Amino acid sequence: MNRFATFLFVGSCAILGGTAAVTVPPLLVMPATAQQGTTLGAPTAAEPVIALGDRFEAIAKQVLPAVVSVEAVKPPKVVPGSTAKAKPVEESGSGVIVQLPHHKGHLVLTNNHVVSQALPEKITIHLADGRIFKANRVWTDPESDVALIGLDAPGSLPTVPLGDSDQTKIGQWVLAFGSPFGLNQTVTHGILSARDRGQVSLGSTIRIKDFLQTDAAINPGSSGGPLVDMKGTVIGINTAIASHSGSNSGVAFSIPINLAKRVGKELLEKGAVSRGYLGLQVAGQFEPADAFKLGLDRVQGAWVERVYEGTPAAAAGLKANDVVLQVDTITIRNENHLINLISAMAPGQRIQMRVWRDRKTITLEGTVGDWAKAQNRVGP
Helix, strand or coil: CCCCCEEEECCCCCCCCCCCCCECCCCCCCCCCCCCCCCCCCCCCCCCHHHHHHHHHHHHHHHHHHEEEEEEEECCCCCCCCCCCCCCEEEEEEEEEECCCCCCCEEEEEEHHHHCCCCHHHEEEECCCCCEEEEEEEEEECCCCEEEEEECCCCCCCCCCECCHHHCCCCCEEEEEECHHHCCCEEEEEEEEEEEECCCCCCCCCCCCCEEEECCCCCCCCCCCEEECCCCCEEEEEEEEEECCCCCCCCEEEEEHHHHHHHHHHHHHHCCCCCEECCEEECCCCCHHHHHHHCCCCCCCEEEEEECCCCHHHHHCCCCCCEEEEECCEECCCHHHHHHHHHCCCCCCEEEEEEEECCEEEEEEEECEEHHHCCCCCCC
């Protein structure tokens, strides 16, 4: 993908109306328990290629009943200086009905950007069998773009089991479900193109980025729909596409289901997600030429641009132009890896960092801070 690619949320679309997909700036860097339902047996090496279509059909039959369309009416956007009366914003997207451990009742798993700012009574869920429900409660996490919608539905509802995104393999077959362009109950197929994609700019609220990349056709209106493996389990939540035209170009991004499960668990238990932070700004681009100037023999780690005063990073002794190579026993791949790793740690946790400074390696020790108490600071 060249530098002119544009990233789009894939919510907000309808055939005859609705708002347009949200366009974000060009990316300059390139920027299980307690689950209802059953899983299909894993495909074997001996399974005939001709039977692949039969497997797609079986998975679609299993998953589609639990895929929903989501419509949210949000408060009007006030345009400074405008005298025109602002109208409510209508947003549409997708979701999937799931059950999470230790929570009674059914939940719709979707994206925060589909339902953010909408009151529960302004959110409508359309099921595959034609039934319609209003949300009775909404839990959201803007930083990961994950949202849960509570349903007060009598009896049982179809659900899809959640898989393990840590076990996904590049090149494996996947199916994407959703409501692109308002076309409910759509399924497309492709492969898992890449993992650990973080260099995706999706606006100021989304800070936790660790996407699965797929070439399965995903278009506006598919936000919140499930990405499913060949066992019929959800491995991701479809969130964004990279496109020149606003439509599918074979590069789409999904939130790994393991991240969504962790976020969902904390939202249900605490009402919010607890995250750690250090208080530093890392470079969004770390090129081979930069690594060479710093004396490194490879592009690896997170390059520190700025350390904020009075933060855990400052207390640990980190400085601008340091490169964080390792945290405890974990080798840091890039700046996004560091952000996600620290964010997943509990405030107060002690850590040891291996840092590249002045062409040699040093070791620093620090304590992870509480991001909720430091929202005015920038960095992981």
